[in-house]
Amino acid sequence: MAIDTERVQTIEEIEPFEAAEEINGGDVVLIDTREPHEYQEAHLENGKLVPPGLIADEIATAAPDKSARTILYCRSGNRSALAAAQLQQLGYENVASMSGGIIAWQEQGLPVVAAHGMTPEQRERYSRHTLLPEVGVDGQVKLLNSKVLLLGAGGLGAPTALYLAAAGVGTIGLVDDDVVDASNLQRQVIHNTERIGMPKTTSARIFIEGLNPDVNVVEHNGRLDATNILDVIEDYDIIVDGADNFPTRYLLNDASVRLRKPVVSASILGFDGQISTFLPYEGPCYRCLYPTPPPAELAPSCSANGVLGVMAGTMGTLQANEVIKLVLGKGEPLVGRLLLYEALGTRFTELKVRRDPNCPICGENAEEIPESEMGKFPDYDEFCAGAGGDR
Amino acid sequence: MATVKIPPVLRPKTGGQPEVEAGGGNVGEVLRSLTSEHPDTQEQLFGEDGELNRYVNVYLNDEDVRVLDGLETAVKDGDTVVILPAMAGGASTL
Numbered sequence: 061m062a063i064d065t066e067r068v069q070t071i072e073e074i075e076p077f078e079a080a081e082e083i084n085g086g087d088v089v090l091i092d093t094r095e096p097h098e099y100q101e102a103h104l105e106n107g108k109l110v111p112p113g114l115i116a117d118e119i120a121t122a123a124p125d126k127s128a129r130t131i132l133y134c135r136s137g138n139r140s141a142l143a144a145a146q147l148q149q150l151g152y153e154n155v156a157s158m159s160g161g162i163i164a165w166q167e168q169g170l171p172v173v174a175a176h177g178m179t180p181e182q183r184e185r186y187s188r189h190t191l192l193p194e195v196g197v198d199g200q201v202k203l204l205n206s207k208v209l210l211l212g213a214g215g216l217g218a219p220t221a222l223y224l225a226a227a228g229v230g231t232i233g234l235v236d237d238d239v240v241d242a243s244n245l246q247r248q249v250i251h252n253t254e255r256i257g258m259p260k261t262t263s264a265r266i267f268i269e270g271l272n273p274d275v276n277v278v279e280h281n282g283r284l285d286a287t288n289i290l291d292v293i294e295d296y297d298i299i300v301d302g303a304d305n306f307p308t309r310y311l312l313n314d315a316s317v318r319l320r321k322p323v324v325s326a327s328i329l330g331f332d333g334q335i336s337t338f339l340p341y342e343g344p345c346y347r348c349l350y351p352t353p354p355p356a357e358l359a360p361s362c363s364a365n366g367v368l369g370v371m372a373g374t375m376g377t378l379q380a381n382e383v384i385k386l387v388l389g390k391g392e393p394l395v396g397r398l399l400l401y402e403a404l405g406t407r408f409t410e411l412k413v414r415r416d417p418n419c420p421i422c423g424e425n426a427e428e429i430p431e432s433e434m435g436k437f438p439d440y441d442e443f444c445a446g447a448g449g450d451r
Numbered sequence: 452m453a454t455v456k457i458p459p460v461l462r463p464k465t466g467g468q469p470e471v472e473a474g475g476g477n478v479g480e481v482l483r484s485l486t487s488e489h490p491d492t493q494e495q496l497f498g499e500d501g502e503l504n505r506y507v508n509v510y511l512n513d514e515d516v517r518v519l520d521g522l523e524t525a526v527k528d529g530d531t532v533v534i535l536p537a538m539a540g541g542a543s544t545l
Contacts, residue, residue, distance in 0.1 A: 327538040332538070398535075
């Protein structure tokens with residue numbers, strides 16, 4: 061493409077600190093005009109890659125609004141100046157090139173999203189993720205820095221842990237007080253025959269460390285109760301609820317709303333599963349959906365009623381999918397939606413879940429919990445009146 | 452006729468059927484035609500006061516009937532009524 065040299069002289073050039081101020085102020089389209097391998101090494105946050113040879117083809121997608129403020133940068137400022145001129149010829153009205161490029165930007169101590177957390181081995185391992193625009197290096201770094209707690213290293217927790225570990229979630233906590241039993245192995249795919257009798261958290265650790273050395277596994281070999289739940293969940297970004305009993309589900313809900321932790325919640329029985337994502341105060345909570353637990357005869361457990369093994373896989377991997385979307389900030393999580401899955405008919409049904417303004421936990425009149433009351437919860441065993449689970 | 456989706460815990464009361472057809476002009480009538488066809492479902496769905504038990508959620512298509520007109524919510528031919536109690540199955544013990 062012929063570049064009009066007259067126009068090159070007239071493009072606006074701005075210093076990195078000026079660019080930083082504009083970027084922090086918002087409403088700026090930031091274009092990285094380098095090659096993909098350079099972009100992978102390090103780039104500015106929210107910088108969209110449009111390689112020099114592809115500007116004519118890709119700029120309309122990266123920067124659809126020709127009147128928007130558009131800042132271009134490259135390695136040292138040459139390619140971005142040429143690209144800025146090209147954009148002006150294409151009708152972009154408010155274009156600037158950052159002088160000195162990302163080199164000058166970094167010399168001034170300004171932040172970049174670098175593959176610095178990512179070794180060559182990690183770049184190889186996660187390359188099928190980083191190739192996705194929705195993940196990219198930024199998203200993979202977010203995953204590597206994320207901390208996810210799994211309640212239960214059993215039917216749901218096993219497949220969830222498997223895919224979160226493979227995805228490179230940096231810290232995976234596991235809460236379970238059980239040991240591996242032969243009857244678990246029909247669905248709990250991270251355990252194996254040799255590890256029968258071993259604590260599930262330890263068996264899970266061995267599996268995860270074998271799959272992905274990037275993951276830091278934290279074992280919580282015990283039960284969650286009102287005295288320890290806040291301390292346990294506080295260190296995590298997202299909680300995955302695969303508990304088998306109502307007392308734990310209500311306790312987790314109340315604690316996670318207090319600490320504003322997102323919860324991805326699923327349950328399975330027989331050939332049926334359900335899943336939703338609870339984002340405190342942005343969507344409904346578990347109590348908005350189920351204000352009171354059912355009586356025991358309507359809340360059988362898997363151990364009494366059986367469960368199709370692959371159901372745990374289906375619902376557990378849906379949970380992993382929700383977690384990854386929450387970490388990346390992409391897509392539409394199941395907030396305010398309950399997804400039902402019937403394996404025998406292979407049917408999904410989606411139901412709306414509303415925030416209950418009268419919810420005692422997250423409703424309009426729910427009381428602020430003073431610090432001195434933070435660790436205190438109702439007697440859930442009493443509240444749940446023996447419903448569900450093996451307790 | 453509406454299609455009523457039966458949750459797994461109630462299927463023993465409906466002869467194992469995951470869905471049944473039931474008639475009625477509103478949600479209450481549809482559920483009552485279900486309970487007259489399958490009497491064992493009565494005490495699971497309704498309290499002694501004739502109101503829906505609070506631990507049972509009922510949806511018309513994808514909307515909770517509590518945000519519609521409750522049991523009075525009108526039902527058209529071909530609508531789906533979903534009965535949904537909470538489920539807790541997951542890890543074997545916690």
